[in-house]
Amino acid sequence: MASVRTEITELATGLGMLGYDSPIEAISQFPKQFADVTERVWNQFTQAVDESPHRVDFAGAYRNGQVFLEANDGLRGRPPQLIEWKGSHRSPGHDQLPIDLRVDHVYLISCKYSSKILLNAAPSNLFAASHDVGDWYDHAAPSQHQALYAAVRAEVDTSVDLPPFVGDLAKHHRSELKTALANREWSPKCAAAYRELAAEVGRVTASQWRKSVATKRQREALLWRLLRIGPAPYYVLGSARDRALRLLVTTPWDWRRRFEFRDLEIWGEEAGQPKIGWRATVRDHEAAEETCVDGHVEVRWSHGRFAQAPEAKVYLDTPHSQVPG
Template sequence: MASLRTEITEIVTGLGMLGLSSVDEALATRPDAVVGVEDRHYDKLIAARADGKYELQFEEAWANGVAFADAEDGLRGRQPKRVEWKGPHQAPSYEQTPADLRIDHVYLVSCKYGSSLLHNVAPGHLFERLLAVRRTGAGDWYAEVALAEYQALYQAARQYLANHEEGFDDLPPSVTDLDADQHKRLKQPFARRWPESLTEAAHWFSVAVSQASAERWLKALGHRATRREEALWRLLRLQPAPYFVLGTDHRRRPVRYRVDTPWDFRQRFAFKSFDVWPEARVQPVVRWRGDLIVKATDTPVHVDGHVEVRWSHGRFQGSPEAKVYLKTPHLDTPGYTELS
């Protein structure tokens, strides 16, 4: 279910494209051109607007919608007849274009406010299948790639709980035998930071997962330049048709750009390399970097980021996930073109 903040940023971005004078007029009018937004959504947004807590989000989203309506690469001042909000829908198939809005059946818009996250997927989907094919039923990545270090960390956790906590006498000897309730209970004692007695085991666990994840990614990438270039396209979410991203960066500055297609990408850039390597931190990390040449000027450029391999709901809780982050500023990223 979408959070209130998400509903505000996505719906109000769409409302800003309709040529109305203000956020308040749009909410009061409840335009027929907007599809997928029900009265209950408008009621929530009106209440949130009156509360004042999300005033900044309302204004940022409205400004982005207005900017897209005016942009030469966007609507060029033409009032759209249909603005569809996809909302918290369940996609009928694997969708790779992260669109939140569809304008007049043509323009796809992703709303991204304060985030540099590119993907949040199962580790195997990234490191083994290169984001190309998604499968259901992801297993425990930690147990698969670093079982010895995972078990050592769990054993240190069991010892710590035996000395400092009550109610954990039923934990099994093996980490792979934990049931869902035991995973859930293990989260709380280690929610903030690893105790001193666990730091060494946690470090070597992070090292092992980082190294194994990077090795599997490198194996899947192989040595062919075309395969590595295609992997970079998928990492940056380049798709067969262009789409737009409207939002703000982590400093709350407006971010408005078009995500080009692989065909566009190759017109502008020559691929040199795409590399990945492990970097153990408090949690396992794999760094990535793409190096390119701007064809028009023969200038080298690069794009880089990192992947955090982490539990989805806190330590020992939930399946491991691979969260892919972009370090390069969006408007400096090859394949992302700023809206005029």
């Protein structure tokens, strides 16, 4: 389910495109141009936008919609007849374009407010494992994963008996561990075991990932995937730090007309959690210079320690405005 902040930024972006005289008028009644927005979501939205934690988000998103309405590369002053909201709907398959709004069946909009995350993916899919992997930690560092689990199991109190092997954890076991570890720091022994796990996962994952993109063409395709460059152009409307973010993301065809891919480096990093760094080098023919794009992937539990199998979260470290394409 989308968070209240996400709903506010996405719906306010759409409202800004409709040419209202003021934000007050915009939220006074449900716009007939909106599709797939339920009455519950709309009521929650109109109540939340006037709360102090959300006023800045609403104002920034509404302004982005206004700019898109007037932009030559956008609606060119023509308010849309239809704005479809994706909401919490998830498309089938992997790595679809990160679209939140579709305007008049043509304009695809990604609303990205203060986020450096490019992609959430199953590690086995992102790192091109030869088969589906249930738990990436077991795949990349089975001994270190078991050692960490054994140290944790010896220290925590749970209402159910935990199995001796981490690979035998069932859903109810994971729920118990999540609760037991929620407000608890790692002990020195567990912290040391986790550092060993993180280092090994980073090293093994980076090695496997490099092998899966052995050719230059494969590495170029991976860069496009990391940057969410796909078969259709789309717009990114949002914010980065203290400024507005308004970008057009092109297609591989457009990208190659201006840029030349040189290489993509991948390495494991020594960090507080499993982390893989990546850097792409690209030649910008228009500017007659080479530029680099930096990012990293964190392979981590996203809902609490041991709560679920880890996910791969792709981060962009280079400012969005400096990314080729």
